[in-house]
Amino acid sequence: MLSRHYNPVSAQDYIPRPLLRQVQLQRLQKIVAHEYSNVEFYRRRMDEKGVKPSDIRSLEDIAKLPFMMKKDLRDTYPFGLFALDMKQVVRLHASSGTTGKPIVVGYTKEDIDVWVGCMMRALAMAGVDRGDIIQNSYGYGLFTGGLGAHYGVEALGATVVPTSGGNTERQIMLMRDFGVTGICCTPTYFIHLCEKAGQMGVDLRELPIRVGVFGAEPWTEGMRKRIEELSGIEAFDIYGLSEMSGPGVGIECGCHDGIHIFEDHFYPEIIDPETCEVLPDGEEGELVFTTISKFAMPMIRYRTRDITKIIAEPCACGRTIRRIARISRRSDDMFIIRGVNVFPSQIETGLLAVEGALPHYRIVLTRREDGLDDMLIEVEVNEESVSDKVRAMEELQHKFAHSVERILGIRAPVRIVPPNTIPRSEGKAKRVFDLRNENKQKS
Ligand code: DLL
Numbered sequence: 001m002l003s004r005h006y007n008p009v010s011a012q013d014y015i016p017r018p019l020l021r022q023v024q025l026q027r028l029q030k031i032v033a034h035e036y037s038n039v040e041f042y043r044r045r046m047d048e049k050g051v052k053p054s055d056i057r058s059l060e061d062i063a064k065l066p067f068m069m070k071k072d073l074r075d076t077y078p079f080g081l082f083a084l085d086m087k088q089v090v091r092l093h094a095s096s097g098t099t100g101k102p103i104v105v106g107y108t109k110e111d112i113d114v115w116v117g118c119m120m121r122a123l124a125m126a127g128v129d130r131g132d133i134i135q136n137s138y139g140y141g142l143f144t145g146g147l148g149a150h151y152g153v154e155a156l157g158a159t160v161v162p163t164s165g166g167n168t169e170r171q172i173m174l175m176r177d178f179g180v181t182g183i184c185c186t187p188t189y190f191i192h193l194c195e196k197a198g199q200m201g202v203d204l205r206e207l208p209i210r211v212g213v214f215g216a217e218p219w220t221e222g223m224r225k226r227i228e229e230l231s232g233i234e235a236f237d238i239y240g241l242s243e244m245s246g247p248g249v250g251i252e253c254g255c256h257d258g259i260h261i262f263e264d265h266f267y268p269e270i271i272d273p274e275t276c277e278v279l280p281d282g283e284e285g286e287l288v289f290t291t292i293s294k295f296a297m298p299m300i301r302y303r304t305r306d307i308t309k310i311i312a313e314p315c316a317c318g319r320t321i322r323r324i325a326r327i328s329r330r331s332d333d334m335f336i337i338r339g340v341n342v343f344p345s346q347i348e349t350g351l352l353a354v355e356g357a358l359p360h361y362r363i364v365l366t367r368r369e370d371g372l373d374d375m376l377i378e379v380e381v382n383e384e385s386v387s388d389k390v391r392a393m394e395e396l397q398h399k400f401a402h403s404v405e406r407i408l409g410i411r412a413p414v415r416i417v418p419p420n421t422i423p424r425s426e427g428k429a430k431r432v433f434d435l436r437n438e439n440k441q442k443s
Contacts, residue, residue: 119152144246222352
């Protein structure tokens with residue numbers, strides 16, 4: 001008899017590595033030839049480097065190819081990187097980004113099938129199966145999270161409840177009434193859901209929900225612990241980005257020790273972001289991906305800005321596809337305060353190490369008249385930690401500041417703010433409010 005979690009879609013997760021490398025090379029050669037013939041922008045780049053598709057004879061030869069970056073997508077907005085005629089493109093998605101024009105991605109019918117296949121494998125890895133009822137609270141629309149998870153759940157044969165984000169009270173009602181067994185959303189939105197449920201007198205630990213597929217933003221082990229305590233579910237970290245297709249580039253298995261990459265579709269490399277040299281397995285650097293089976297808009301050596309490392313050691317689960325370490329940082333998220341490089345996730349780790357902290361925090365950066373930068377961290381705490389004694393609150397604030405200092409090496413004040421002061425997010429949370437240049441403009 002087949003075990004409950006056996007699913008034929010997952011067989012590719014166990015492909016012998018020599019065979020995987022053969023598949024990767026064949027697909028890489030095909031995609032590079034396709035890109036060179038059909039995308040003028042990239043052909044010019046390859047010509048400038050003096051590299052031709054026929055130069056790709058081994059997987060290592062990928063290092064000869066030029067990189068692609070987010071700026072290239074902006075510069076060729078909207079369809080300049082499409083490698084096929086619009087008649088073959090069945091869907092567009094776009095990501096808003098922080099500045100200016102969005103970036104646009106296009107898919108053929110076959111590209112969508114590959115994406116759906118990856119999402120099926122991802123959900124299967126998280127133990128989702130037929131009979132499961134999955135609430136999909138990723139935003140539907142141009143964002144890839146909603147439709148990506150939606151079609152994956154359906155293709156797997158589980159039941160999808162397409163709630164999208166928002167209307168949180170109704171989400172909790174449906175979760176309870178439908179007997180939802182799993183949820184897909186950002187980790188911050190799930191925390192919000194848990195809190196709202198508490199206010200409504202619903203204890204998620206008593207509902208059938210048992211699994212969460214969380215991603216689209218960096219989150220920490222501390223956050224996982226909070227989520228699992230609050231809800232009693234098992235939390236899986238799913239990774240992806242619009243440029244690769246969307247969610248489902250990789251996901252954790254039940255060992256929760258790194259994110260398995262679907263390497264038969266996304267070829268990973270780690271580079272030194274300064275020198276652009278390829279780094280050996282185990283070394284931390286910038287994650288670079290090549291889509292080797294996507295034809296409407298292939299991305300070759302795309303610099304993700306996400307910082308991680310490849311874990312080459314086999315995983316205890318027995319899958320042969322390799323893992324990357326959890327992505328807790330993006331090079332874009334980094335800010336410098338008094339000469340020290342700071343990532344929001346480091347602050348999250350420091351805060352959540354203290355008893356009573358809630359994962360609702362924000363970091364406000366300002367510039368003083370004398371030109372020095374200040375950082376203020378605001379955090380909410382649980383009811384048990386709130387005290388009307390000023391002294392007790394001051395002590396707790398010091399504890400937070402000390403815990404953050406242990407990680408960052410610099411001291412910054414931490415202010416405990418009243419419950420619900422920090423705006424809750426339905427999608428990706430905004431943690432850093434950099435007002436340094438605003439001050440300057442005013443003065
Ligand atoms: O966020 C796709 C997605 C949807 C992934 C739902 C997972 C779940 P973008 O909006 O293009 O696509 O943002 C991609 O989000 O480069 C990372 O910086 C960040 N990111 C995504 N997943 C994770 C994760 C979607 N699990 C960017 N951990 C990526 C950390 C993540 N960061």
